[in-house]
Amino acid sequence: MSKYATVPRSPARRRARSLSSRPSAQNEAGALTRSRTMPNVAVSSPLASSSRTISAEDLDMSNAASVISKAQKFILPIGNLKDGVKLVYPPGDENAGQKILDFEKNPIGDTGVIFYNSTDNSVQAVQGNDTGVIIFNLVTENQAGLLRARHDELANASSTPGILDHAGILAFLDYATSLGLTDRYNSTRDFIRKRMTPVGDLGQNEFGLYKRDDRDICKAVRLDGRGFFKGPAASPQKFEDGAVIVQQGAEYRLVQCEAFERTYCYSNNTAIDARELPLGIR
Known part of the structure; x- marks a missing residue:
């Protein structure tokens, strides 16, 4: 019996998300x-790539949008x-x-x-x-x-x-x-x-x-182009066609645009177009 098996299970009927490409290899x-x-x-x-590498020190969050996670x-x-x-x-x-x-x-x-x-x-x-x-x-x-x-x-x-x-x-x-x-x-x-x-x-x-928690407000800015972000992951996060940086407290995390639009909304619960977020590079 699982240590955590105290919550009733929900039947499975469909998938919510399937990425168009997953690592091939790959079990x-x-x-x-x-x-x-x-x-x-x-x-x-990734650091050997010609793409730019961005860290938290390169970000400008002064005009960041207030967002909450709905996912x-x-x-x-x-x-x-x-x-x-x-x-x-x-x-x-x-x-x-x-x-x-x-x-x-x-x-x-x-x-x-x-x-x-x-x-x-x-x-x-x-x-x-x-x-x-x-x-x-x-x-x-x-x-x-x-x-x-x-x-x-x-x-x-x-x-x-x-x-x-x-x-x-x-x-x-x-x-x-x-x-x-x-x-x-x-x-x-x-x-x-x-x-x-x-x-x-x-x-x-x-x-x-x-x-x-709906009261947990984060800050968000966009990145344009392609590159890598050196954030909390063990290796830099890669983006190919823009991305969003979400700040929560002292932590910054890159979120891909499509995932961001599905995961977050403005703090007034309205939908977000990631392309309309403030640019976040100094």
């Missing part, structure tokens, strides 16, 4: 197990992993072999899970000490039911009964990919408790379906 669990990093397509050094997200808590991998930058990155840093430039942790966000073509990492979570963006209630069922199957077969081990987390990520849920990133249980609320009875104890 994510197999790729991670073989290399302990990412498939080769994910770790070629439902699935939260996967990461327990105390006995079999977590070292959280170091993968081969091909300019910092290969060094500890992965968070947005405040502190090490994320010693061991945990390294995974891939194909929406941004970026590597992500989360601690394996029962404080971290993986957030899956734009999840329907039907998909949440499928994810819960798969979680319970994997938890029952885990080396730590009721809690996913490292191999189980990779299998869960691979299953989420098969549902089209490739936009995922790391966060913490504390963030979920303070900034997110369960969706009905489908979320509980930082697990399952959640949404952001």
Whole structure:
């Protein structure tokens, strides 16, 4: 029985989102197990590209729009992993072999899970000490039911009964990919408790379906063109035809335009055209 299996499951009927291209290779669990990093397509050094690389210091948020998140997200808590991998930058990155840093430039942790966000073509990492979570963006209630069922199957077969081990987390990520849920990133249980609320009875104890608190106002600006953003991900987030930078507190995260328009609205609940946001480069 899963440690988190106290919330009723919702039946699955359809997918909410399917990206037109996902990493080919790619059984994510197999790729991670073989290399302990990412498939080769994910770790070629973006900093060697002719595209510009932007960091938070390059941003101008003085005219940023006030926005709130309206999307439902699935939260996967990461327990105390006995079999977590070292959280170091993968081969091909300019910092290969060094500890992965968070947005405040502190090490994320010693061991945990390294995974891939194909929406941004970026590597992500989360601690394996029962404080971290993986957030899956734009999840329907039907998909949440499928994810819960798969979680319970994997938890029952885990080396730590009721809690996913490292191999189980990779299998869960691979299953989420098969549902089209490739936009995922790391966060913490504390963030979920303070900034997110369960969706009905489908979320509980930082697990399952959640949404952001409507009072949690963020700031947003647009980027034009193509390039990379050095933000909270383990490797720079890639954008090909413009993107949006969302600031929440001291953290900045790049969001692809299509995902931003589906995920966010203005603080007065009106729809946003990402192309109409203020430009955010100094």
